[in-house]
Amino acid sequence: MSKDKLPKNFQKLQQNHPEFMAAVGNLGKAVREAGPLDEKTINLLQMAAAAALRMEGAVHSHARRAMSAGATEAEVRHALIVLTSTIGFPAVATATSWVNDVSED
Incomplete structure (x- = not known):
């Protein structure tokens, strides 16, 4: 960036x-x-932590960085949805909307 x-x-x-x-x-x-850990994995982990803490800017940043390091959009989204039983559906849905802000969809 x-x-x-x-x-x-x-x-x-x-x-x-x-x-x-x-x-x-x-x-x-x-x-x-x-x-x-490689850069892609590190950023997926940091994005997941940011989602759990509901830090929109950090989710944006680490999603972008993970994709720049080779993560696919599917991997980024999967890293979020696997959090559902840990942080709850509303937090995952919110974080997914933040990924939509920076994805190529």
Whole structure:
């Protein structure tokens, strides 16, 4: 995602707290490199966690990132619907609508 497409609040945090945001970025890089999971799987997991927490922007971001890393739309949607017995149908339906915002449908 290009810098001009980043959420305005994220851009503002980068502007006002560059050291903090660099540390957040470094943490993200470190945890990705700490184990055997590939980028697609990591983003599907993060999208699922974001769905459970009802974080719309993070669901958008991680769905996009998962698809950029090779996930199909079917895999992204399946990663959400398998959450139904854990987070409930209403939360899954909501998260699915957020994926619709960024999918190619």
